[in-house]
Amino acid sequence: MDRRTITVHHVRAVLRGAERTGLDTVPLLQEAKIPPLLLGDDRARVTSVQFARLFRALYRATEDEFLGLGTAVSRPGTFAMMCYATLGCRDLGAAVERGVTYYGLFPGGPELSLVQQGDGTAVFSVRNDLDSDEDRFLTECLVIIWHRLCSWLVGRRIPLSGAGFGYPPPPHRDEYEELFGCPVRFGEDRTTAAFDARWLTAPLVRDEPALEAMLRRSPFELLSRRAYGTTVAEQVQRTLARALRESPRLPELGDVAARLALSPATLRRRLARESTSYQQLKDSVRRDAAIAGLAEGREPIAGLAARLGFAEDTSFHRAFRRWTGTTPGAYRISSHETPRQ
Structure with a gap:
């Protein structure tokens, strides 16, 4: 499963057609288990699972493959x-x-x-x-x-x-x-x-x-962001995500460089050419794992923080607020609120 997260901009954008046709988007967000309050924070992100749920809900509600975003309806099929x-x-x-x-x-x-x-x-x-x-x-x-x-x-x-x-x-x-x-x-x-x-x-x-098998999963499978391993950043991100599933201690840059048969200096230069850095990739892997863990809701926040390599809960809270603009607790509560009737 794709564990990377999606910016709230895309959540707002995919809702635009439904809003224009007068549909109430709050129930659609609740069906996708996306807290409506997240839409107000530019730093917020959602999981690929939440986004796929929203896409499916909009597809059913609009009966339009273009989700109401085109100048004409594209009928299902x-x-x-x-x-x-x-x-x-x-x-x-x-x-x-x-x-x-x-x-x-x-x-x-x-x-x-x-x-x-x-x-x-x-x-x-x-x-x-x-x-x-x-x-x-x-x-x-x-x-x-x-x-x-x-x-x-x-x-x-x-x-x-x-x-x-x-x-x-x-x-x-x-x-x-x-x-x-x-x-x-x-x-x-x-x-x-x-x-x-x-x-x-x-x-x-x-x-x-x-x-026929592909169409049963489309367009969600075609839209999901997948790492093909064709860039150095993708290779590093995939290595870090795999390492995080095995241990809270992520490998140092030199260790990852050795796995990719590169020197540390060469790895830094290639990541810089791709407009990123090793620290940015480490942060994004931890951020996405944190959001996925909170959205799933099965793990105590303290346990999640430890699994992601944070020595103290306070460090995790500071990092999560920096990544998303909210706290882990607020994100989890809003993600699992029972919709009001």
């Missing part, structure tokens, strides 16, 4: 039929073109395109009505889902060489490189994802039974 339409294609390039053509048949849908550039790069782009998608959540989801669907179709993760966004950098811009797994740029004409055009000749390796 639209994405599945597009996937079935691509399976018979000779290669990935033909499959993407068929998918782009398919969505182009629906008035008011997002404008999708695939362009092969002269430098051997393929660029998939999305242009959506930003008035209806003010947080750009739908636009970004479409890019993520298309990239991960393409990777699934060919049975290998397709590395992105870059991603561009047709708007200024948001306050949570630091989330983007991890989410897309590549360098990112803001202020572009469209929202795009670029990759080596040679992938377009890759044959499709999936059949209908595999597609």
Whole structure:
């Protein structure tokens, strides 16, 4: 299970369509076990499990695959039929073109395109009505889902060489490189994802039974952030998360560098090039484990603090407040409140 957490910005964004259609979002948040009060703190985060519950609740409530965020409704089953339409294609390039053509048949849908550039790069782009998608959540989801669907179709993760966004950098811009797994740029004409055009000749390796199994878990599986191990930061984060499950004492930088066959200095430089540091990764692993533990609610806070390597409860409380803007106790209480009738 993905243990990483999701910024509250994405929680607010995914609710926007339901709010615009007049749905009461409080019961939806309660169904997802997300405390409504968290939405008021920019530092708050939720687990991937909580976010998936919210996504499912919104999907049922809106009866719209775009969750009310588009200019037109995408009826449930639209994405599945597009996937079935691509399976018979000779290669990935033909499959993407068929998918782009398919969505182009629906008035008011997002404008999708695939362009092969002269430098051997393929660029998939999305242009959506930003008035209806003010947080750009739908636009970004479409890019993520298309990239991960393409990777699934060919049975290998397709590395992105870059991603561009047709708007200024948001306050949570630091989330983007991890989410897309590549360098990112803001202020572009469209929202795009670029990759080596040679992938377009890759044959499709999936059949209908595999597609049916994938669709039972979609779009939540395609949207979940997964570490492919293609960046040094992902490798370090995966190493630290595994170590934390075994012991509260996380390894030192030198130990992790040795596991990756790097010198400590080289590891520091490579992490810096990926706009992070060893300490930041340690904090994020502990933060996500703390939020998941509190949301699950089965472990005393003192025991959770000890398991995460904090010598004193007060140190854990200070760290948690710094990470999320609230205390562990307040987070747990609000996460497990009984909804008022």
